[in-house]
Each structure stands twice: as structure tokens, then as C-alpha cells.
Amino acid sequence: MDMKRNRRLQPWPGSSSDRGSVGGASRPASERKTGGILLRLAMILVVILVFIPLMPIVSRSKRNPLRPAAEKGHFDVNAGLDEEFIESSKSQKAEVDKFLGGLLASGIEEQSCLSRYQSALYRKASSRSPSPYLLKRLRKYEELHKKCGPNSDLYNRTVNQLKPGQSSPGITECNYVVWISYSGLGNRILTLASTFLYALLTNRVLLIDRGVDMTVLFCEPFPWSSWLLPLDFPVSQFKSFDINSPESYGNMLKNKVISKGLAGALLPSYMYLHLGHDYGEHDKLFFCEDDQNLLQKIPWLVLRSDNYFAPSLFLIPNYEGELHQLFPEKDTVFHHLGRYLLHPSNSVWGLITRYYHAYLSKADEKLGIQIRVFESESGPFQHVLDQVLACTIKQSILPEISKNESMIITAADHRSKAVLITSLSTGYFKMIRNMYWEHPSKTGDIIGVYQPSHEEHQQTEKQIHNMKAWAEMYLLSLTDVLVTSAWSTFGYVAQGLGGLKPWILVKPENRTVPNPPCLLAMSMEPCFHAPPFYDCRTKRGVDTGALVPHVTHCEDMSWGLKLVDRDEW
Numbered sequence: 001m002d003m004k005r006n007r008r009l010q011p012w013p014g015s016s017s018d019r020g021s022v023g024g025a026s027r028p029a030s031e032r033k034t035g036g037i038l039l040r041l042a043m044i045l046v047v048i049l050v051f052i053p054l055m056p057i058v059s060r061s062k063r064n065p066l067r068p069a070a071e072k073g074h075f076d077v078n079a080g081l082d083e084e085f086i087e088s089s090k091s092q093k094a095e096v097d098k099f100l101g102g103l104l105a106s107g108i109e110e111q112s113c114l115s116r117y118q119s120a121l122y123r124k125a126s127s128r129s130p131s132p133y134l135l136k137r138l139r140k141y142e143e144l145h146k147k148c149g150p151n152s153d154l155y156n157r158t159v160n161q162l163k164p165g166q167s168s169p170g171i172t173e174c175n176y177v178v179w180i181s182y183s184g185l186g187n188r189i190l191t192l193a194s195t196f197l198y199a200l201l202t203n204r205v206l207l208i209d210r211g212v213d214m215t216v217l218f219c220e221p222f223p224w225s226s227w228l229l230p231l232d233f234p235v236s237q238f239k240s241f242d243i244n245s246p247e248s249y250g251n252m253l254k255n256k257v258i259s260k261g262l263a264g265a266l267l268p269s270y271m272y273l274h275l276g277h278d279y280g281e282h283d284k285l286f287f288c289e290d291d292q293n294l295l296q297k298i299p300w301l302v303l304r305s306d307n308y309f310a311p312s313l314f315l316i317p318n319y320e321g322e323l324h325q326l327f328p329e330k331d332t333v334f335h336h337l338g339r340y341l342l343h344p345s346n347s348v349w350g351l352i353t354r355y356y357h358a359y360l361s362k363a364d365e366k367l368g369i370q371i372r373v374f375e376s377e378s379g380p381f382q383h384v385l386d387q388v389l390a391c392t393i394k395q396s397i398l399p400e401i402s403k404n405e406s407m408i409i410t411a412a413d414h415r416s417k418a419v420l421i422t423s424l425s426t427g428y429f430k431m432i433r434n435m436y437w438e439h440p441s442k443t444g445d446i447i448g449v450y451q452p453s454h455e456e457h458q459q460t461e462k463q464i465h466n467m468k469a470w471a472e473m474y475l476l477s478l479t480d481v482l483v484t485s486a487w488s489t490f491g492y493v494a495q496g497l498g499g500l501k502p503w504i505l506v507k508p509e510n511r512t513v514p515n516p517p518c519l520l521a522m523s524m525e526p527c528f529h530a531p532p533f534y535d536c537r538t539k540r541g542v543d544t545g546a547l548v549p550h551v552t553h554c555e556d557m558s559w560g561l562k563l564v565d566r567d568e569w
Contacts, residue, residue, distance in 0.1 A: 097125055098119075099117075100119075101130050103135070103336060103340045104116060104117070104340065112219070113219035114346050115219065115348075119343070122352075122356060123477070123478050123498065128499060130332075131325065131326060131329075133325040134336060142224070145205055145206075145224070146222075146223070147174070148173070148174035148176075149205065149222075151230070155174065158175075158176070158299055161269045161300075162269050175300075176204055176205045176206075177202070178238070178301070179207070179209060179303055180302065185466050185470060186473070186488070187306040189342060189473075189489075190307070190334070191309070192341065193341060194305070194307075195305070198303075201319045202295075204301070206227060207228070208229060209238070215345075216348075216467065217345055217348060218345055219344070221343065235270060235300075241272050241302065241304055242276075242304075243280060245274070247268075247271070247272040248272045248274045249282075249286060249291075250281075250283030250284075253285065260293075260294050267297055268298065269300055270299070271295065272302045272303075272304070273286055275303060275307065276304060276307070277529065287313070287315065287532055287534075292318050308334070308527065309531075311525075311563050312532065312551075312561065314330070314563065315547060330563045330565050331524060332565075333563055334524075335499050335524055342497075344474055352474050352475055355475060356478065359420075359450045360418045360475070362416070363416045363448065364415040365417045366479040366480050366481075367392075367397060367418070367480065367482075367483075368419075368420045368481070368482045369388060369392070369419060369483045370421075370485055371388065371421065372487070372491070373424075373485075378424065379424075383511045386513050387513045387517045387518075388428065388505065391483060391503060391505060391517040392483060392503075397481055397483065398419070400441065400442045401435060401442065402439060402440050402442045403439065407444075408440075414443070416447075417447050418450065420476060421450070422452070426451060429449060429451035436449060452475065453468045473493045474494075476494035476498070477495070477498035478498065479498065481503075482494060483505065483518065484503070484504055485507075486507040486556035486557070487527075487529070491504075496525065498524075503518045504518055504519050504521055504555055505517065506518060507556065522564050523564045523565060525563040526562065527557055527560040527562045528560055528561040529560050531545075549566045550566050551563060551564075552564055
């Protein structure tokens with residue numbers, strides 16, 4: 001609970017009650033003259049002493065990069081809140097790496113996307129540097145996107161092939177992968193990063209379906225051309241594509257509409273790739289080398305998924321060498337691509353920065369606890385609270401409480417910890433907050449517990465719900481220590497962006513606390529929940545988590561796959 005203190009105004013030392021005659025007696029003229037000179041000198045000295053400390057503030061306000069936009073009538077989402085913070089951060093870090101080790105290109109107008117270059121002021125510098133080859137490929141991709149992006153001559157020429165009566169062009173200068181906006185926000189973010197990786201590997205241009213809220217949630221990531229699929233895109237029915245669509249690659253193979261030996265001119269101009277959790281055996285052939293060779297001949301691929309499918313791309317021989325150069329540290333795929341691609345819009349950035357300054361910025365340590373319960377009831381559940389406390393206290397993430405009511409804690413002598421809880425329910429937040437309000441901690445640490453929102457249930461298609469969800473994922477990524485829930489893509493996004501190996505709360509069974517209550521993640525990479533178990537070479541089932549050292553099974557889902565930084569068994 002926030003406590004407000006009233007402050008009394010103190011009288012000014014030089015008020016009228018203190019001036020005039022001394023002891024009520026008048027003074028001689030000479031004394032009055034001397035006294036007048038001394039008084040004027042004293043006043044000049046006071047003015048100097050008052051004005052000099054203000055000079056840096058005046059100077060800083062003149063240098064404020066956000067002020068010109070405000071003067072021109074632009075809406076400043078931070079409303080002056082970040083101004084002092086940004087300047088002080090710059091003075092503390094003479095060289096703030098706002099380009100994130102070269103991930104971000106320079107030359108993009110900053111006011112259009114405040115988060116792109118300000119994010120470095122809120123998060124510790126990553127200990128994992130992108131490879132020089134990845135940086136080279138990103139710059140090359142940006143040039144490709146500029147050349148082939150929406151409304152370019154090459155785009156217009158290629159998109160015409162999709163119109164009725166047009167035949168397949170065969171080999172084209174520009175090829176595309178269109179990402180369909182589908183599923184919850186966490187899933188969308190992970191599939192978007194996976195699809196961009198696929199675009200890099202296949203030299204395709206990524207265009208995204210704007211859905212109901214993509215333009216509200218994210219900035220444009222590329223310097224010179226939009227990533228938004230134009231509204232007049234000829235294949236208008238793609239929003240209704242699913243596992244049964246005859247346009248899907250799997251169904252075309254199954255129904256023998258196409259075969260792997262066909263020449264490019266005999267193939268359709270576009271192909272639908274169904275990579276959702278419910279995909280069939282023929283759809284899964286997407287992850288085979290021969291099938292990739294066929295898909296390379298098709299200029300337009302339309303992809304729909306709700307999975308982080310990047311791990312299985314590492315099992316395709318065609319891409320093995322390229323992926324090794326892009327990511328010599330295999331567990332940094334989402335960490336680098338997510339920070340490159342996904343920048344909160346100015347509206348969402350305002351939510352993030354205002355909350356950060358109000359509740360988190362002054363704490364010595366920031367802890368994130370992400371609670372996702374896969375139950376039909378909304379909760380809160382006692383066994384979930386018990387599991388969270390068992391994990392955080394056992395791992396010394398949170399301190400135990402003391403029953404010694406006479407224990408007095410002073411802020412000057414002890415560390416402060418800000419605990420950020422995200423959950424659809426307020427119950428866990430209230431119980432943990434009250435626990436540290438009603439009792440002191442044994443370590444003497446001062447614990448503040450905060451929860452930005454409580455939507456009670458997931459509302460995937462509601463715009464403000466997704467804005468808050470994106471803000472909370474990002475806030476979690478700014479913490480020092482993170483606890484996440486098993487199976488949750490919300491937590492995967494936070495850990496990847498933050499470069500954090502989280503403590504994962506083991507999924508409870510029969511509403512009891514698991515033993516152990518949590519496990520430390522092997523890597524910061526997300527888990528691919530529905531990977532194929534098929535050996536393309538032998539055409540038989542296989543454990544795809546045991547083929548190469550850097551693709552293994554997930555801690556929270558035994559059949560899932562994730563990337564780890566390991567080159568040997």
C-alpha cells in the first residue's frame with residue numbers, strides 16, 4: 001500500500017517579519033548606507049547560489065530530443081516521465097549501445113518508434129553478442145526488403161501472378177513468405193520470429209497479415225519499406241485457411257496434385273503451409289530437405305502456425321551450414337531475432353515505461369513471476385500459490401518471512417526487491433503482497449509486490465487486452481530473475497527478449513505441489529510444442545530430440561524440442 005506524507009511549508013528565511021529595524025530602533029544614515037551595500041551584495045550572492053545549480057537543468061531541457069516533437073504537436077507517450085531518466089542513463093553509460101550490438105540499423109527516425117533505441121536504457125546489456133555473419137545477413141535482408149517490399153516495381157510484378165488468369169512465373173527475382181496472424185499473442189510473437197528465420201534462410205521477403213491489432217502493438221522493423229501485407233493482396237481467402245484447405249502443401253501432396261519432381265512452371269504461384277499444432281503427416285514434410293527444394297520454386301508461401309518451429313529448421317540439412325554461421329551460439333535465436341524484429345509501438349511503450357518508473361526503477365533487484373494456470377476455473381488455487389512460494393523461497397529468489405514482530409527494518413540498511421507478478425487472477429498477487437506487508441523478511445530485504453493487470457480470462461481478439469499483455473511480457477523481460485509457468489508462450493517471450501534462463505514452475509498434477517516445484521531452464525530459448533517425429537531420410541519415425549546435440553527435449557514438455565548451446569553430447 002502506498003503511503004502519502006503531508007509536507008508543511010516552512011517560512012522563507014528572509015520574510016518581511018525578519019527585515020527592517022533591529023531591536024525596533026532606527027539606525028544612523030552611514031550605517032543604513034553600509035547596510036544597504038551589504039544587503040545588495042548578499043542578494044547578488046543568493047541569486048548566484050540559486051541560479052548555478054539550475055544551469056544543468058536548463059541546458060538539459062534545451063537538449064531534450066523529445067521536445068521538438070512536442071512543440072510540433074506530436075503526442076509524447078512518456079509525457080515527460082522518461083526525460084530525466086533517459087538523460088541520467090546516458091550520463092551513467094557514456095556509450096549506451098542503442099543499436100544492440102549492431103542488430104539494429106541506424107538512420108531510422110526515432111520518434112516513429114521510441115522503443116527501438118530507448119530499450120537499451122531499460123535493460124542490462126546482453127552478454128550474448130550477435131555474430132558478424134548475422135549482422136551482415138540482416139543488412140542484406142533490409143536491402144532485399146527495400147527492393148521487393150510492398151508497392152515496389154518488383155512486388156507489383158510478382159503479385160500480378162496471383163491474379164486470376166495468370167500462370168506461374170517460374171523463377172522470380174523476389175520471393176515471399178506471408179505470415180498469417182493467428183492464435184494468442186505469445187504464440188504469434190514466437191511464430192513471427194520463426195517465420196522471419198525461415199525468410200532469412202530461403203532469401204524470401206517477410207510480409208505480415210495485420211490481423212486486428214498488429215499495427216497497434218508493434219513498430220515497423222525494417223528501415224525503408226513496410227512489412228504489412230497490402231490490403232489489396234489478391235489471395236483474400238487466406239484468413240480462412242486451415243488443415244482442410246485444398247491449397248495446403250500437405251493436401252496437395254496427399255491428393256497428388258503436385259509431386260516433388262515437377263518443374264517450377266507447373267507449380268502454383270502460391271502455396272499454403274499449415275504448421276499449426278493440429279497439422280498432419282503430409283504437412284510435416286515441410287521440414288524435409290527434398291520438400292524444401294520443391295518449395296523454393298514457388299514465389300509465394302502463405303504460412304499459418306501457432307508454434308515456435310525454429311528448432312526443427314536446425315534439423316534440415318540444407319540449412320545446417322547457414323544456421324551455424326548465423327547462430328554459433330544456438331540458444332540465442334529468439335533472443336537476437338526477437339530484439340531485432342519486435343519493438344513495442346509508442347502506445348505500448350508508454351504503458352511499459354510509465355509502469356517501470358512508477359514501481360520498478362528504484363528497486364535494487366527486480367524479480368518477475370509469471371503465473372499461467374491451465375484450468376477451466378479461473379482460480380486462484382492454493383496449490384499454485386504454495387508451489388510459487390516453495391520455488392522462490394527454496395531457490396532464495398524471495399526471502400522467508402519472520403514471525404518476530406519486533407524486528408525493525410530501515411531502508412538505508414537493506415536491499416529493496418520489486419516483485420512483478422503477471423497473472424489473469426489477482427489472488428496470487430494479493431496473498432504474496434500481504435505476506436510481506438504483514439511480516440518482515442528474515443533477510444531484512446524490503447519486498448514490494450506489484451501486478452499491472454488482471455484480465456481474469458484470456459481475450460485474444462481484444463485490442464487493449466493484447467496491449468497490456470505485450471507490455472507485461474516486456475516488463476518481465478526487464479527483470480533480473482524470472483520465474484515462469486510450464487507450457488506458457490507468454491513466459492517464453494519474456495525470457496527470450498530478456499536473455500534470461502528462468503526457473504520454470506513444473507506443471508502440477510492432481511492439484512498438488514510438484515517435487516521439485518521448479519527447474520532451471522537449460523537455455524533461454526522457447527519450446528516447440530508440436531515437432532514432427534520423422535526421419536526424412538529413412539522415412540520412419542524417430543526421436544528428433546536425439547539427432548543433434550543442440551536440439552533436445554524441453555524441461556516443461558517432454559515431447560517438445562528446444563535449442564541449447566551444445567555442440568557435443
